[in-house]
Amino acid sequence: MGVLSPGGQGTKEFWSLLCEGRTATRTISFFDPSPFRSQVAAEIDFDPLLAGLTAREVRRMDRAAQLAVVAAREAVADSELSFDELDPSRLGVTIGTAVGATTGLEREYRVVSDDGRLHQVDHRYATPHLYDYLVPSSFAAEVAWDHGAEGPVAVVSTGCTSGLDAVGHACGLIREGSAEVMIAGAADAPISPITLACFDAIKATTNRNDDPAHASRPFDATRNGFVLGEGAAVFVLEPLERARRRGARIYAEIVGFASRCNAFHMTGLRPDGAEMAEAIGLALREARLRPTAVDYINAHGSGTKQNDRHETAAFKRALGDHAYRVPVSSIKSMIGHSLGAIGSLEIAASVLAIQNDVVPPTANLHSPDPQCDLDYVPLSAREWPTRTVLSVGSGFGGFQSAMVLRGEPS
Template sequence: MKRRVVMTGIGVVAPGGTGAKPFWDLLSSGRTATRRITSFDAGRFRSQVAAECDFDPAAEGLTPQQIRRMDRAAQLAVVSTRECLADSGVDLAALDPGRTGVVVGSAVGCTMGLEQEYVVVSNGGQHWNVDEAYAVGHLYNHFIPSSLATEVAWEVGAEGPVSTVSTGCTSGLDSVGHAVELIAEGSADVVVGGATDAPISPITLACFDAIKATTPRNDDPEHASRPFDGTRNGFVLGEGSAMFVFEEYEHARRRGARIYAEVAGYATRCNAYHMTGLRPDGVEMAEAIRAAMGQAEVNAEDVDYVNAHGSGTVQNDRHETAAFKRSLGEHAYRVPVSSIKSMIGHSLGAIGSLEIAACALAIRDDLVPPTANLHEPDPACDLDYVPLTARETPVDTVLTVGSGFGGFQSAMILRQVA
């Protein structure tokens, strides 16, 4: 019999503020953190807006050596890890390091460090034969995404299962799913799991410009992310990290830990269809949802809130609307649904974990965060997408979903522990 797994600590670095409290304050107030890009001159790009984190690594306690060694994505992960550990109250010294694990998800790894160093060693792209003498000594760490999990493992002192999960935009869901499975199967008692991404860089903007996936609404960045709205025209890039402490239920109960939620079900599927395209019927996402609900032993009517992928593209919004109808039946028309990407953008691999944090806080406060900027609903998206203002309502069981390039479709059920 699988062991129950609960969340006892949350750590967040997100657009709008560092820490779970400012993150939740932003979401529950319906404010947006999207703006014109400030970290570099984005004037030559089609899309020039993003949801940036106002993040100062030194102010957050990272040493000059850590700052030099770590890519921004690793810095975000370590800072959010420190918060989730403090929030959980877990005594690291009392843990068996061999029974303690780490799982970090990321879609694009150390993109910023790699790009910055390429600019240096190639003299701004002028030299085909680059001069490696100008590279930082830790450049190899930027090259391998596993360095993200390594940094977190060092922070935690974990000597059990440690891994990196990279499944595109579902990485933040899939990393948590893997972390939970390690505990459920008995491979670990405590796992620090979550995701991080810092993709706001010229190379990322160029990639999404090429396929016209991001919004060109540069004159109105605060209202540029418009999931499920008929006037939407692409997603807004974001960045951030959310990390959690997961424990076996009895382990958490024995030490008197505060429990945010139980991760009761998780499933993932792939459509094996197209690198960026989605079938309009939402079959694969619907199957992942049904599998997650089956694992959690909940019915559609038990779901009190759906945290949508809600990227703000026509294809995605209609795809998951169909998936909700297919998997939840008539209840899809009654359950509140919302997308927090309307407020903090789409941080690629990190967003799934940031959405899990939002779900846990929604359960804690019985509050559904809104879909900002939803003024003119797409007639094809005819569910209850909680426009503009947060809604107070009992929230005991939450479904959160993710959809990623390559056809990945993931779903997770979180529920309150009585």
């Protein structure tokens, strides 16, 4: 796997931040945020040239595509897989993203419209790569070109569950025989004025601007919205037996995945958590596991009141009494909500929890919401035997996804 996250670039830095309970949320530095209600975000200190991209690649790719390509390169190197010996038609790519090249599109619109003064924009001032910003499929194409993938290549865009769904889709392609190896994950770089304006309009993001380091507070009674973030996480997936034959280091096995939609409301959630609970149940059944097998839940935990309560109800509905015994945490408390990318970052955190028998904490959780009465691992990481992890996602539009990961049998 490869990870680019606020607070640290690379898998080791990502895991170190989570284990230490450090927060990477701060006042936005990419542009002047003063006109906006929410002025905090979790930014990555990312220099694409230092990360190994060429000047031409930087010019061609939106920031989110850059993150995807760099994370994929880390994952491929980490896999120690010889791509030269692999039939390129058996290698595929799936990349998840919620908002695509938002950063690049907004920047270019400001150029061609002379900062919005021209109703009829002047195309002569646009980058020649503007079309690549328009179509999110360019993200997956860039990764595919970088590694010679000629098998199934696609972008999955299901809002905030994109990072889970892209990896789940890749698993399905391997299981059905359409690919032998998949490079799968997600990337988003949504920290831009247009994104802030969109979330300001529905008051989904926090306005706790005077204390950005403690602004993301999932499951806390004082929470008042999520903190926007950015990031990428990418994995190399292959059948278990194939990985064993080549002596690969296996982080975890994906044993169950399911996705549902509540067909209810664009941003609203039913309080009973029925659709998320159904996705959890289906994922556990595919894994052939009982609810009591779950050792840790990596929650969506966005820090909005309705989401946290909806999730709590879903865990109780799906796991029964075991929901009160299993530790739960939200890494969004530390790295913010990177929309489509966060599901893959949460898979990475889940895998590392399995590898290290450590549950990352929910930072900033000082005053638990009485309606969120499970074990949310406040403030400090916890050493905990962790073989089976449930990771869930919830997205605008009613998307609900669940994935079960398990450590490789010894």
